[in-house]
Amino acid sequence: MSVGDFSAVLEKLSTLIVAEANLLGGLQQKIQGIIDELDHMKAFLMFAEGREEEDPMLRVCISQVREVAYDIEDVVADFLRCFDRHYGYGFFGHARKIFNSIKNLYPSHQIAEEIQAIKSRITNISATHRRYQSEYGTFNQLLASSSSSVNDSLQDYRNLAGLVDEAKLVGIDRPKQQLISQLLDxxxxxxxxxxxxxxGIGKTTLVRKVQEDAHVKKEFQIFTWVTASQTWDLKELLRVVIKQLYKQIKKSVPxxxxxxxxxxxxxxxxxxLLQNKRYLMVFDDxxxxxxxxxxxxxxSEGNCGNRVIITTRNAGVGNATNGEFQSYVHxxxxxxxxxxxxxxxxxxxxxxxxPVHLKSTAEGxxxxxxxxxxxxxAIGGLLGSKGTSKIDEWKLVERGLGGEDLGGELELVKKSLxxxxxxxxxxxKTCLLYASIFPEDKKIIERxxxxxxxAEGLVQEKAKMTKHEIARAYLKELSSRSLIQVTHPHDPSPRxxxxxxxxxxxxxxxxxxQNFATIVAGDRSSLPNKLRRLAVHDLRTFGMMPGNCFKYLRSLxxxxxxxxxxxxLLSxxxxxxxxxxxxxxxxxxxLEEIPEEVFRLVNLKFLNxxxxxxxxxxxxxxxxxNLMYLDLRKTYVTELPKEILKIEGLIHLMVSSAMALPFGVVTGFKGPKNIARLRSLEFLYQIEANEVLIREIRELKQLKGLGIxxxxxxxxxxxCSSLGNLxxxxxxYLQALGDHEVLDLEVMNISLYPSxxxxxxxxxxxxLQKVPQIIPLLHELTVLDLGRSGLMENPLxxxxxxxxxxxxxxxxxxRGESLCFKAGSFPKLEKLWLWRMHNLKWMNVEEGAMPNLGQLNMRCLRVLEEFPWGIQHLIxxxxxxxxxxxxxxIAQMQDHDVESQGYQNISHISKILIWDEQDGWCRHPQYWKTRKAGPQNEDEKRWLDWGASTSHLSEYILKLSLS
Structure with a gap:
């Protein structure tokens, strides 16, 4: 359906209807009736959506019901705008209430007319489709017909596996050997x-190659291959297993x-049948x-070395056996x-x-x-039929990949996806559809x-969980189902x-x-009658759109x-x-100035x-x-007006300077007095410190993130006293006033541990004079930055x-001369930055230290006598x-002698990059090549852009906080 979760609005509406019953008159019953209808619609849409692919009549019905549900939400929003007001108390409050009811006579009449029109539409839909289901049978019949179509689609998908086999899949040897080693361990x-x-990533093909391997065939007595489905039936699946087992032992099924x-x-x-036999069973898809x-x-588990392989799109399936049996997830x-x-x-x-003339297009x-x-x-099969002389047809495929006329095989691939x-x-489904608004090459930032x-109400409430926790769980589930992937798992930026x-x-x-979202991306394609969500990828086209099309928007x-x-233009x-x-x-x-029309958007929850x-x-x-999120990062805003305190439901308030400042200094804004009135705040960045502010933040007890x-x-x-209350x-995130300002955190000791x-x-x-006593006690800490602390004692x-x-x-x-990472230290550390240690001469890594370190960044260590001893232990x-x-x-690093001890110590590291003022990033000579023109790939470019100055280091910490 893709209509938002309206539960919070319905709760407010119910309270309002009771409180205003005398003034609302007949409108009360009409509003309540239309809300009841909305509940029925949502129940129907939740069940029927996704079952309409093979039934055009059902598809029309669902589309009509969805539009009516949207319109009901619009009417309810109008109603709340007119009547959901606080009039005050006493005589004047009562007078304002009566005056407002008189003022709303005309809007009330309009709302009543809209409700009547909606009811007429519902009656027509009901008559045409016999209340959404009679022409299509019961819901169970809907489910049965949809299961058939799903299974047909699954069969199409399995037939496509041959495409990969035909092309003699490359890149399969390493994962194949990894799986074989797990089976024959x-x-x-x-x-x-x-x-x-x-x-479509090749799971089935890979497992078939593994099962057919001669070494695997030699080790097992029984082999089965069973293809599951979304609507699998346990008894039928067991019968398939039994049939294959009898075939393996060359007997007829009783x-x-x-x-x-x-x-x-x-x-x-x-x-x-499996008793005392060593088997390899595959359950595919x-x-x-x-x-x-x-x-x-x-x-039968037994002790025969039995193995089961499962292929799945859902990581939750792969992790289901963890802790119960020996398991391995690839x-x-x-x-x-x-x-x-x-x-x-x-x-x-x-x-x-x-051919040279096709290379650029082929790469695209x-x-x-x-x-x-x-x-x-699939794409290769399509292009193979076009020959190599028709470059225009190749360019047409490049521009229109994903269109309707690109060949049957490609359409089957999309169908499988x-x-x-x-x-x-x-x-x-609704949450994933929202991801469609991002441009094709635009990374989707988690936060x-x-x-x-x-903000759109798509996150359902759950007991003992915040909406942000629930939303992150949604994102994790989409990721585990392989529908959305982390772009750079080891990147220091926000996810x-x-x-x-x-x-x-x-x-x-x-x-x-579904008319869920409309994308404006450089063409004047036809627009729906009612825009619900609008994503603008090209401002030039946006400027030519009529202003009246924004009346029904939920997101811009x-x-x-x-x-x-x-x-x-925005006005x-x-x-x-x-x-x-x-x-x-x-x-x-x-944008340089905010138009006043923005501040008339009374239902606005998210302003970025x-x-x-x-x-x-x-x-x-x-x-x-109603604003919940106000994002002013990297703007020129330095102060907020006291009127910000009227937004009592504000959850995120984020302000930072767009000006690049030296030494990684990040500035934000001067907060108004009495900021403690914003009791709902969960994230507050970057606010300027003053005596009053530091005292007031102790009242912001909902804070999860704070930057000062x-x-x-x-x-x-x-x-420290205020932090003890949070x-x-x-x-x-704490930042001193200047480069040499001392932060007195001596009282940040065990007394602060509970908070x-x-x-x-x-x-x-x-x-810092020394590492605050409380830090070693913070066992949940995953990221720690002690920038510019200038400690005399060894922080390790x-x-x-x-x-x-x-x-x-x-x-x-x-400020010391040596650092030693001892055996057993930093058991989960993955990334380490060692920058601007101007006195550091020696660094030692004992065996067993930092066993999970994957990335080491060393910069501005100009007096280092030798390359860190023991780096070979960081396996x-x-x-x-x-x-x-x-x-x-640098001389030690550039030793070309592959037999030297120094070279052997670093030979296990996949990527070694040395910055040269003239050549840019150069790979270590063990790769037998350098890049004179700059970074060799996108990963190196990201590092170059990110690591160009120390300001990016503080930016990284701030970004992590905001995420």
Missing amino acids: GDSQFKVVSVVGMG EEVASITNASELHEHVTR VWDPNFWHFLKFAL TMEPLSFEDSWTLFCKKVFRGNSC ILKKSRGLPLAIA FLSYQGLPYHL RLIRFWI EYHIHDLLREVICSKSTA VIFDSKEPLPKH RMLCNGSRILKVLDLEGTQ LSKTRVKVIPKSIGSLK YGLRRADGKQL FNLEDL LRNLQLLSVRGC ESLQYLPNLESLILNEAF RLQVLYLDDLSDKV
Whole structure:
């Protein structure tokens, strides 16, 4: 349905109807009746949506009901706007209430007419479709027909697997050997191996190659292959297993098996057949996490070294056996560009090289496949039929990939990807559709998407969980189902996601069909009669849209544009005042002044002005009584008016300067007095420290994230006292006033532990006399930054046993000459920054230290005498960045003798990058090549852009906090 979760509005509405019963008159019953109808509609849509693919009549019915449900929400929003007001108390409050009822006579009449029109539409739909179901049978019949169509789609998907086999899939050897080693590890205990990945990534092909391997064939007596489905039936599945087992032992299936109707008896039959036999069973394309729970009783564990392989799109299925049996989960990765190119050439050019005149176009086409083997094979088959002389047809495919006329095989690929969407629970379908508004090459920032969901009411309430926690669980579920992927899992930036281009086409198509969102991206395509959500990818087209089309908008998101967004243009678009606009995101639009129309959007919950040129927030901000999120990061705003305090439901208030300042200083805003009135605040960044503010924050007991800059030495005692009252704090960012200002945190000791025990991120940027006593006690801490702390004592002594620390930033943090990472220290550390240690001469890593370190960044260590001793012990170290080190160390690093001890110590590191002032990032000579023109790939470019100055380090901490 994609209509928002209206539960909070309904609760408010019920209270209002009771309170205003005398003044509302007949309108009360009409509103209540229309709300009851909305509940029935939502129940119908939740059940029927997704079952309309093979039934055009049902599709029309669902579309009509969805539009009526949207219109009901609009009417309810109008009603609340007119009547949901606080009139005050006493005589004047009563007088205002009567005056308001008189003023609303005409709007009440309009609302009543709209309700009557809606009821007439509902009556017509009911008559035409016999109350949504009679022409289509019962709901169970709907379900049965949809199951048939789903199974047909699954069969189409399985037939596509041959595409990959035909192309002789490349890049399979390493994962194949990994799986074989798990199967033939010599352990006699039962083990389940799960292969997880998105549809079309080659799970089935990989497992078939494993099962057919000669070494595997030699080790097992029994082999079975059972294909499951979204609507699997346990008894039928067990009968398939029994049939295959009898075939393996070369016997006929007894007739009585067909007559067994009890699942327990079928279980027992399977168990008897497997007794004392070593088997390898494959269950392909499993969707349900409960699958294994029902099946495990039929399998004889024994001590024969039995193995089961499961392939699935859902990581939840793969993890279902953890802790119960020996298990191993293999996550399928997309093909590298090199392997993708090889596969593409095999399919298109029969293994020959790509003609020069087609190479650029071919690379553009291949980029859209994002390493998905099934898509590469399908696209390759399409292009192979076009020949190599018709470059215009190739360019047409590049521009229109995802269109309707690109060939049957590609449409089947998209159809198989659509199954993943169909398999989602109802609420996750809506959330995934929201991701369709992002431009194709725009990364999806976790915090941004989550806040969209919450502002639009798409996150369902749950006991003992905040909406942000629930939304993160939604995102995790979408990720586990391989529908949305983390772009750079090891990147220091906030978590970014992307959706495969072909899957995005599927989602966008579904979004358009449901009128969920409209995308304006440079063409004047036809617009729906009522825009519900609008994503603007091209401001030039946006400027030509009629202003009256914004009347029904719920979300308006304008993505970064090189073109400035004129104030008058936005004013024209908002002049009618959208009745239900909840999300207004203008990030990166270069807007210089906020039009007054923005502050008339009384239902607005999310206002993002980050990366704009806005300098002043007017007093009228106080009229946005429903605002939850105000994002002013990287703007020129330095102060907020006191009217901000009227927004009592504000949850996120984020302000930081767009000006680049030295030494990583991040400035924010001067807060108004009495900020403690914002009792709902959960995240507050970056607010300027003063005596009153530091005292007031103790009242903001809901705070989970807090960033304060401009702290002085004298603020330490009061700051610690206030922090002792914030028991929900998870992220804390403290920044001193100046480069040499000492932060007095001596009282940050064990007495603060009860309030700070859940702290996960701590950034203390300023001079410290010693490491605060409480830090070693913060066992939930995952990120720690001690930038510019200038400690005389070795910080590792007190920090090394933090059990969950994953990232440690030591930037100008130590004045000593040597650091030693002792055995057993930093058990979970994954990323380490050692920057600007101007006295550091020696560094030692003992065996067993930092066993999980994957990334080490060393910069501005100009007196380092030798390369860190013991770095060979960091066996999981994958990336090493070196910049501005001593000449001695660089000389050691550039030793080309592969037999030397120094070279052997670093030979296990996958990527070593050395910054050269003339050449840029150069790979270490062990790769036998350097890059004179700059970074070699996107990962290196991201590091270059991010690590160019120390200001980015503080930006990283701030971003982590805001995420």
